[in-house]
Amino acid sequence: MLHQLKNYIKHCLKSFHLHGIHSPFVFTLEKKCLRDKTYYEQYDAIRCFRESVKNNNTILHIEDYGAGSKVFKTDERCVSDILKYNSSDKKSAEMLFRLCNYFNVKKVLELGTSIGIATHAMTLSGAHVTTIEGSPEVQKFAQSQFKKFNLDKVQSICSKFKEFLKHQIGTTYDLIYIDGHHDGMATINYFNACLKLSHKDTIFILDDIYWSRDMTDAWNQLCQHANVTASIDLYDVGLLFLRTEQLQERFYIKL
Ligand SMILES: C[S@@+](CC[C@H](N)C(=O)[O-])C[C@H]1O[C@@H](n2cnc3c(N)ncnc32)[C@H](O)[C@@H]1O
Numbered sequence: 274m275l276h277q278l279k280n281y282i283k284h285c286l287k288s289f290h291l292h293g294i295h296s297p298f299v300f301t302l303e304k305k306c307l308r309d310k311t312y313y314e315q316y317d318a319i320r321c322f323r324e325s326v327k328n329n330n331t332i333l334h335i336e337d338y339g340a341g342s343k344v345f346k347t348d349e350r351c352v353s354d355i356l357k358y359n360s361s362d363k364k365s366a367e368m369l370f371r372l373c374n375y376f377n378v379k380k381v382l383e384l385g386t387s388i389g390i391a392t393h394a395m396t397l398s399g400a401h402v403t404t405i406e407g408s409p410e411v412q413k414f415a416q417s418q419f420k421k422f423n424l425d426k427v428q429s430i431c432s433k434f435k436e437f438l439k440h441q442i443g444t445t446y447d448l449i450y451i452d453g454h455h456d457g458m459a460t461i462n463y464f465n466a467c468l469k470l471s472h473k474d475t476i477f478i479l480d481d482i483y484w485s486r487d488m489t490d491a492w493n494q495l496c497q498h499a500n501v502t503a504s505i506d507l508y509d510v511g512l513l514f515l516r517t518e519q520l521q522e523r524f525y526i527k528l
Pocket of ligand 1: 291336338359360361383384385386387388389390391392405406407408411431433434437452453454
């Protein structure tokens with residue numbers, strides 16, 4: 274908690290002092306996507322999808338392959354609580370939709386489906402989303418949601434991230450969203466394994482970069498990774514770019 278508060282204050286100060294963005298790429302991204310206030314019709318669909326599970330009391334068994342939960346003490350979780358504590362909130366889901374839309378993303382890889390809130394938001398842009406979830410009951414629930422909402426561009430796979438990544442060859446993704454197993458070393462390993470699934474314009478999104486000291490250290494290391502050029506710290510999430518047109522630089526944006 275203290276770690277998050279300290280870093281939130283630091284983030285506010287950095288985004289204030291470093292607000293003159295000299296990269297045209299990041300400047301335009303900020304203006305036309307991250308701060309875009311247009312009301313997209315897809316936001317209605319995002320709201321409906323969330324509402325469809327808001328009062329769902331189904332209990333799902335959780336296999337914890339991640340760094341554990343700060344909220345739950347048992348491995349049984351109610352769907353409505355998963356929505357509240359383990360899923361993208363409305364604002365984040367809308368931003369994920371905008372990012373896919375802005376970059377005209379065709380193929381997404383999501384590590385960490387949960388009940389499919391972000392998967393749904395990203396596929397609303399027209400992107401094909403391959404999404405990975407390690408908990409069988411959670412994956413089954415998400416899959417039933419995708420079917421109910423006729424999401425024919427979603428491929429939902431039940432697997433541990435490591436196992437899935439081990440067997441991937443010959444395919445690349447335009448956007449890779451790492452949102453699960455909030456452990457620093459594991460995050461770095463997933464990023465490195467995903468590099469072989471990327472191209473120079475792939476966008477990496479890392480969730481919860483201030484979740485723990487360990488996650489923040491991993492984020493700081495990845496910003497200095499030899500393959501990473503621009504990194505954008507939005508506090509809740511971090512964006513990493515591999516674009517060779519740009520020298521390595523860190524940006525801080527407070528939304
Ligand atoms: C924070 S939730 C994902 C939220 C979702 N991306 C969204 O934005 O709505 C993380 C999910 O990743 C799954 N997970 C965590 N570590 C995993 C691992 N190593 N392999 C497979 N699944 C994992 C958890 O079961 C959990 O459902």
